[in-house]
Amino acid sequence: xxxxxxxxxxxxxxxxxxxxxxxxxxxxxxxxxxxxxxxxxxxxxxxxxxxxxxxxxxxxxxxxxxxxxxxxxxxxxxxxxxxxxxxxxxxxxxxxxxxxxxxxxxxxxxxxxxxxxxxxxxxxxxxxxxxxxxxxxxxxxxxxxxxxxxxxxxxxxxxxxxxxxxxxxxxxxxxxxxxxxxxxxxxxxxxxxxxxxxxxxxxxxxxxxxxxxxxxxxxxxxxxxxxxxxxxxxxxxxxxxxxxxxxxxxxxxxxxxxxxxxxxxxxxxxxxxxxxxxxxxxxxxxxxxxxxxxxxxxxxxxxxxxxxxxxxxxxxxxxxxxxxxxxxxxxxxxxxxxxxxxxxxxxxxxxxxxxxxxxxxxxxxxxxxxxxxxxxxxxxxxxxxxxxxxxxxxxxxxxxxxxx
Amino acid sequence: xxxxxxxxxxxxxxxxxxxxxxxxxxxxxxxxxxxxxxxxxxxxxxxxxxxxxxxxxxxxxxxxxxxxxxxxxxxxxxxxxxxxxxxxxxxxxxxxxxxxxxxxxxxxxxxxxxxxxxxxxxxxxxxxxxxxxxxxxxxxxxxxxxxxxxxxxxxxxxxxxxxxxxxxxxxxxxxxxxxxxxxxxxxxxxxxxxxxxxxxxxxxxxxxxxxxxxxxxxxxxxxxxxxxxxxxxxxxxxxxxxxxxxxxxxxxxxxxxxxxxxxxxxxxxxxxxxxxxxxxxxxxxxxxxxxxxxxxxxxxxxxxxxxxxxxxxxxxxxxxxxxxxxxxxxxxxxxxxxxxxxxxxxxxxxxxxxxxxxxxxxxxxxxxxxxxxxxxxxxxxxxxxxxxxxxxxxxxxxxxxxxx
Numbered sequence: 001x002x003x004x005x006x007x008x009x010x011x012x013x014x015x016x017x018x019x020x021x022x023x024x025x026x027x028x029x030x031x032x033x034x035x036x037x038x039x040x041x042x043x044x045x046x047x048x049x050x051x052x053x054x055x056x057x058x059x060x061x062x063x064x065x066x067x068x069x070x071x072x073x074x075x076x077x078x079x080x081x082x083x084x085x086x087x088x089x090x091x092x093x094x095x096x097x098x099x100x101x102x103x104x105x106x107x108x109x110x111x112x113x114x115x116x117x118x119x120x121x122x123x124x125x126x127x128x129x130x131x132x133x134x135x136x137x138x139x140x141x142x143x144x145x146x147x148x149x150x151x152x153x154x155x156x157x158x159x160x161x162x163x164x165x166x167x168x169x170x171x172x173x174x175x176x177x178x179x180x181x182x183x184x185x186x187x188x189x190x191x192x193x194x195x196x197x198x199x200x201x202x203x204x205x206x207x208x209x210x211x212x213x214x215x216x217x218x219x220x221x222x223x224x225x226x227x228x229x230x231x232x233x234x235x236x237x238x239x240x241x242x243x244x245x246x247x248x249x250x251x252x253x254x255x256x257x258x259x260x261x262x263x264x265x266x267x268x269x270x271x272x273x274x275x276x277x278x279x280x281x282x283x284x285x286x287x288x289x290x291x292x293x294x295x296x297x298x299x300x301x302x303x304x305x306x307x308x309x310x311x312x313x314x315x316x317x318x319x320x321x322x323x324x325x326x327x328x329x330x331x332x333x334x335x336x337x338x339x340x341x342x343x344x345x346x347x348x349x350x351x352x353x354x355x356x357x358x359x360x361x362x363x364x365x366x367x368x369x370x371x372x373x374x375x376x377x378x379x380x381x382x383x384x385x386x387x388x389x390x391x392x393x394x395x396x397x398x399x400x401x402x403x404x
Numbered sequence: 405x406x407x408x409x410x411x412x413x414x415x416x417x418x419x420x421x422x423x424x425x426x427x428x429x430x431x432x433x434x435x436x437x438x439x440x441x442x443x444x445x446x447x448x449x450x451x452x453x454x455x456x457x458x459x460x461x462x463x464x465x466x467x468x469x470x471x472x473x474x475x476x477x478x479x480x481x482x483x484x485x486x487x488x489x490x491x492x493x494x495x496x497x498x499x500x501x502x503x504x505x506x507x508x509x510x511x512x513x514x515x516x517x518x519x520x521x522x523x524x525x526x527x528x529x530x531x532x533x534x535x536x537x538x539x540x541x542x543x544x545x546x547x548x549x550x551x552x553x554x555x556x557x558x559x560x561x562x563x564x565x566x567x568x569x570x571x572x573x574x575x576x577x578x579x580x581x582x583x584x585x586x587x588x589x590x591x592x593x594x595x596x597x598x599x600x601x602x603x604x605x606x607x608x609x610x611x612x613x614x615x616x617x618x619x620x621x622x623x624x625x626x627x628x629x630x631x632x633x634x635x636x637x638x639x640x641x642x643x644x645x646x647x648x649x650x651x652x653x654x655x656x657x658x659x660x661x662x663x664x665x666x667x668x669x670x671x672x673x674x675x676x677x678x679x680x681x682x683x684x685x686x687x688x689x690x691x692x693x694x695x696x697x698x699x700x701x702x703x704x705x706x707x708x709x710x711x712x713x714x715x716x717x718x719x720x721x722x723x724x725x726x727x728x729x730x731x732x733x734x735x736x737x738x739x740x741x742x743x744x745x746x747x748x749x750x751x752x753x754x755x756x757x758x759x760x761x762x763x764x765x766x767x768x769x770x771x772x773x774x775x776x777x778x779x780x781x782x783x784x785x786x787x788x789x790x791x792x793x794x795x796x797x798x799x800x801x802x803x804x805x806x807x808x
Contacts, residue, residue, distance in 0.1 A: 005575065008524055054462065057465060109674065117417070120415075138672045138673070257413070269542070271512075271513050
C-alpha cells in the first residue's frame with residue numbers, strides 16, 4: 001500500500017516543476033569558464049548601488065542594533081509600508097485609500113502566498129502567453145491556468161473575453177505583467193488596460209498586476225490599480241530590479257481583506273528578514289531607491305539599443321523579435337531551432353540564455369529564447385548575440401533557414 | 405452565488421489563525437509604556453552579537469559586493485550548507501551520510517514548506533500537547549493533528565502508540581521538539597527517544613525533529629536524527645536562537661528526496677535573502693556561531709534560576725510549574741485563572757506574557773502561561789514574576805486559591 005506521507009510527498013514532488021531560469025542560474029554557477037550571462041534576471045552590476053547599500057547596512061546595524069535583528073512582524077515594518085506607499089505615489093501609481101500594503105520576501109513570495117489564498121478550489125487564472133515561468137509556477141500549483149496569446153505586439157483581449165465567458169463568473173483571476181512584460185518587453189496601452197478592467201468587472205474577475213519594471217521607462221500608461229474603480233486589482237511591486245534582489249523585499253497593495261489574509265499567512269512562514277527590511281526602509285528614506293530608479297532608465301535603454309542593433313545585424317532570417325520593448329528582457333524566436341536542445345552548444349561557446357518554451361501556456365514555441373539585459377555589458381551583449389546567431393544559423397532546420 | 409476566488413479567499417482566510425505570540429509582539433510594539441517582555445521568543449539582547457554581525461555584514465558587502473545582493477539559489481548557498489553540516493557535527497548532531505541540507509528562511513519556513521509537501525492528503529500529525537503554537541499552525545492547515553500529553557514531565561508514549569495504532573500505517577508524521585521543548589522546557593530522555601524511533605518504525609511514521617535549543621544546554625541526549633537507522637527523521641535547525649532571528653536563516657537536514665523537494669518548493673517563493681545567507685556563512689567561518697552558542701548556556705541558566713527563584717517565592721499555591729527546564733521558555737499553569745482574559749491587566753501593570761491555551765492540542769488549559777527568558781533582564785524577570793503573581797492571586801476563582 002502506498003498511502004499517507006510517502007504518497008503525499010511523491011505526489012507533491014511530482015507536481016513541482018524545475019524552473020528553466022533556476023537551471024540557467026545553476027549552469028552559470030557551475031560553469032568552468034566565464035559565460036556571457038544573457039539568462040539571469042539579476043539587475044546590471046553597474047546599477048546595483050553596492051557602496052550605498054553597504055553604508056546603509058552599517059547605519060542600520062549601528063543605530064538600531066538588536067532591533068534590526070529580532071523576529072519580523074507579519075506583514076512587514078509599518079514604517080516600510082508607509083515608504084512603499086509614498087514611493088508608489090512618486091512612481092505615479094495611485095491606489096485606493098482603503099488599500100493596505102503587506103511587505104513580502106520579494107514579489108515571488110507574494111505570488112506564492114496569493115496562490116495559496118486564492119486557489120485550491122475551482123479558480124482559473126487567465127494569464128499572458130508567454131508569461132514569466134516562475135510566477136506562473138505557484139499559480140499552476142493551485143489553479144487551472146489559461147494562456148492568452150499576443151498578436152502583433154498586443155495581448156489578444158478578444159481571446160481573453162472568450163476565456164472569461166467560458167468560465168463561471170467570479171471564478172477567474174487575471175494575472176498580468178502589463179508594463180515591460182517578461183519575457184516579451186511589451187507594454188499594454190492605456191486603452192487595453194481599460195478594456196481589461198471592463199472585462200474583469202463584467203465577469204467578476206480579480207486582477208493581479210505584477211509590476212517590477214515601472215521604473216524602467218518614463219511615460220508609462222497608468223497602472224491598472226490606478227485605473228480601477230472597483231478594488232479588483234491587487235498590485236505587486238518589488239525592490240529586486242530597482243535596488244537589489246538579494247534583499248528579498250517586495251509587497252502587495254490590496255483591499256484590506258486580501259492584504260490582511262496575506263499578512264496572516266505570512267505568519268505561517270515568517271520569511272522576511274528584519275535586517276533587509278530596515279535596509280530597504282533606510283534606502284527609501286535616503287532617496288537611494290529613487291536615485292537608482294532614475295539612473296537605470298537611460299542605462300537599460302542604451303543596453304536595449306545595443307541588443308536590438310546586434311540582433312538586426314547578426315540574426316538569420318528565421319529569427320523573429322519585436323523591437324522597442326522595455327524592462328530587462330527580449331524575446332526572440334527562431335523557427336526550425338530547438339532552444340533547449342542547443343543551450344549546451346551555446347554554453348560551450350560562452351553564452352547562456354533561457355529557453356522560453358515553458359513560458360508559454362500551454363508550453364509552446366521550442367525556438368523561443370529569453371535574452372536578459374541585466375548582467376551582460378554592452379560589449380558582451382553584442383558578442384553574445386553574434387555567438388547565438390551563429391548557433392541558430394548552424395542548427396536551424398534546412399527548411400526554415402530561408403523563412404522570415 | 406458565492407463561488408470562485410471570493411469563496412476560496414474567504415475559506416482560506418477563515419482557516420488562518422492569528423497567533424497569540426504574534427498578538428503579544430503587536431501589543432509590545434503598540435504599547436505606550438515600556439513593558440517587561442516575558443512574551444517574545446527573541447533571544448536576549450545581551451547575547452545577540454550585534455557588533456560582530458555588523459562587522460561581518462561590512463565584510464560581506466565589501467568583499468562580495470554585487471554577489472551578495474543577487475537572487476538566491478533555491479535550497480541555499482552551497483558553502484552555507486557545508487558550514488551547517490559542520491556546525492551540526494560540532495554540536496554532536498550526526499546525520500546519515502546521504503542526508504542533504506536545504507537552507508530555509510528560518511525554521512518556521514521549513515515547517516511551512518514541509519506541511520505543504522507532506523500534507524494535503526490523509527496525513528496525521530502526532531505532536532506534543534502543548535507544542536509551539538506557531539509551528540503547529542502550518543501543520544494544522546494541511547493535516548489532521550493529534551496532541552500527546554505530558555505526564556509528570558514526560559511525554560506519554562503509551563498515548564502516542566495508541567494514536568499511531570488507530571491510524572493507517574504510513575499515514576503519520578510525528579512532530580517533536582525533544583530538546584528544551586517550547587513551551588514546557590522539558591528534554592526527552594535518550595530512552596524515550598529510542599522508543600519514539602521504535603514506534604515510528606513500527607507504524608511507518610516520519611519524524612520531524614525541531615531543535616532550536618540544542619545549544620542551550622550541555623550534555624543533551626543525542627538528537628533523534630543521530631539515533632535513527634532508517635532515514636525517518638527530518639531535522640530542522642535554525643540560527644534564530646544562537647545568532648539572530650532577524651536574519652531568517654534556518655535549515656532542514658533530510659533524506660535526499662525530501663531535501664530536494666523542499667529546495668524545489670523554495671523556488672516557488674524565493675524568500676531567503678542572499679545577503680543574510682552570506683552573513684550567516686561568514687558568522688560560521690569566523691566562529692561567531694560557536695562562540696555565541698557557548699556564551700548563551702551559562703547566561704540563560706542564570707536567568708532560569710532567577711525565574712525559578714522568583715516563581716517559588718511569589719506564586720500563589722494554585723500555580724503549577726516544572727523546574728529544571730531548558731531553552732527559552734517556562735510554562736506555568738494557574739488553576740481558576742484565565743490567562744487570556746487577564747493579559748490586559750498584566751499589560752496595564754507593565755508585564756506581558758503569552759497565554760498558552762492554544763499551544764495545547766486540542767486547545768486546553770486556560771490558566772496556562774508561557775514565560776520567556778529572552779528579552780527581560782534578571783531584574784525584570786523578578787519584577788515581572790512578582791507582578792504576575794499579584795494578578796493571578798487577585799483574579800483566580802475563590803475555590804482555586806487554596807489549591808496546589
